[in-house]
Amino acid sequence: AQSVTQPDIHITVSEGASLELRCNYSYGATPYLFWYVQSPGQGLQLLLKYFSGDTLVQGIKGFEAEFKRSQSSFNLRKPSVHWSDAAEYFCAVGAPSGTYKYIFGTGTRLKVLA
């Protein structure tokens, strides 16, 4: 069955520290991959996406993610976290054909210490 796993429900980091949020997926083929962020009171905002090509993807707000086919992973990274990055982060997979629905992970809530 298709699934997305975000093993960390909560993560706390200090402002200025580096961040890595993990995402693993189970899918029949190479899916399209996404990271979304939801800040308090806001909707889901797309941080970055991977369709094909270069496996290191740059996104908005200084985030990047690396697709590793051998590990079925698409981890999100940021070298230096800002207090405004406190939010909930969702990894999602989508199909390039057939059904176009996204399958989401359960989310990782990030807390940033001043």
Place this chain on the structure above:
Amino acid sequence: EAGVTQFPSHSVIEKGQTVTLRCDPISGHDNLYWYRRVMGKEIKFLLHFVKESKQDESGMPNNRFLAERTGGTYSTLKVQPAELEDSGVYFCASSRLSWGEQYFGPGTRLTVT
């Protein structure tokens, strides 16, 4: 360009009542999706419209849920009668292409008491 909008932002109803949620997609986006997040769980797909046609409604939980998209513009999701387990946040998303990235609205928080 205006984003996806949803109305209301929050709705509190009693069990057995009816609620209608509305979603206005980004102009020109033929694809419209509904998702739901029950507290503590993942965001789950409900259904997908292409223009006014239901492309995939495999995620609709039961026949108490009715989605429409008359004229291929805005969409409504009606829950009738509402049950306690229907509480959650209902997200709408739209995309220009079926396989393209989906843009999400702020969600409607539904509380059934």
